[in-house]
Amino acid sequence: MTKRGQIRVIRVDRKSPVLTRTSFGCLSNVHTLNVTRGCEFQCVYCYARGYSTAPQSGRVMLYANLLERLSKELNSPRRHYPVRHVAFNTASDSFQRHPDILKITYEAMRLILERGISLSFLTKGWIPDRFIELFSEYTDFISAGIGLVSISPEYHRAFEPGAATAQERLSNIERLESVGVKVQVRIDPIIPFYTDDEKGIRSLFEELAGRGVEQVVLSYLHLRPAIFDQLKRELPSTAFKLLEGCFETQRIVEVGTSTRTKLCPLSLRKKGYDRFKEIGKEYGITCLVCACKNPDMPAQVCVSQRKNTAITPKKSQQLSLFPC
Numbered sequence: 001m002t003k004r005g006q007i008r009v010i011r012v013d014r015k016s017p018v019l020t021r022t023s024f025g026c027l028s029n030v031h032t033l034n035v036t037r038g039c040e041f042q043c044v045y046c047y048a049r050g051y052s053t054a055p056q057s058g059r060v061m062l063y064a065n066l067l068e069r070l071s072k073e074l075n076s077p078r079r080h081y082p083v084r085h086v087a088f089n090t091a092s093d094s095f096q097r098h099p100d101i102l103k104i105t106y107e108a109m110r111l112i113l114e115r116g117i118s119l120s121f122l123t124k125g126w127i128p129d130r131f132i133e134l135f136s137e138y139t140d141f142i143s144a145g146i147g148l149v150s151i152s153p154e155y156h157r158a159f160e161p162g163a164a165t166a167q168e169r170l171s172n173i174e175r176l177e178s179v180g181v182k183v184q185v186r187i188d189p190i191i192p193f194y195t196d197d198e199k200g201i202r203s204l205f206e207e208l209a210g211r212g213v214e215q216v217v218l219s220y221l222h223l224r225p226a227i228f229d230q231l232k233r234e235l236p237s238t239a240f241k242l243l244e245g246c247f248e249t250q251r252i253v254e255v256g257t258s259t260r261t262k263l264c265p266l267s268l269r270k271k272g273y274d275r276f277k278e279i280g281k282e283y284g285i286t287c288l289v290c291a292c293k294n295p296d297m298p299a300q301v302c303v304s305q306r307k308n309t310a311i312t313p314k315k316s317q318q319l320s321l322f323p324c
């Protein structure tokens, strides 16, 4: 249940393959797998909610036959491309709270790990202990991403009403690290004027440094038209107006597979990233800028890249695949 009302989880059978091979951006040549269509967290900035295939608000479609299909696909001798890595829930979240979603996610992850295939996820949810126990047996096969933009409860209420609290996500970091799983923290999407002020950054970095985090990946909010309407409907009007003003004069540009996206003004992003980097130094935290979501500036990292290598992706590779 979210603060905006009851979420209905509807079981449906998936007709198409559950493993989809991507050929773009930071997830080039890996397979993706979504356990649900729609996500119960209902973040106001979520661009997956604006997809034409997204279920209506308040509904999440759970693929009830996913395990059966996954097993068949993994065993299929006709597969052209071997499955070496599976990126979970690129248009939803792996750790939504509904027990049926968690059950299928757990079994799917187990199936994949038992076959010696690595997996990755990026979550704004709470990871139950049984997953941590599972991951502890496969630490070299897990790339864990925790999304955390702010520790302010006001921010959480307004922008990520159904997601786990900041404390729950900090606990994810602690518990994953305690069993040897390396965690990448993504501060994404940074909301201009809300989560990029010095005080907010310091509070967040203090918590992260206290959990031994030494590196974070940054990216500012970018807007697609469908998200714009969503923000208008769901944010308090003062918050919406501030964001509207920020994006008002920005051109609609092509970013990867999205042909209609507005980036935050470049000067604002540069100043903001510099602020994060400067404050980060005081806490021993290195800040990398996500290359996929900042196609107009030199940046450092993609979802799957672990090394601090400066890259500017080719136009055809610029993409923000994860909605969070």
Ligand code: SF4
Binding pocket: 039, 040, 041, 042, 043, 045, 046, 047, 048, 049, 091, 092, 093, 124, 163, 323, 324
């Ligand atoms: S941004 Fe991520 S966590 Fe939030 S609603 Fe979208 S898919 Fe779910």
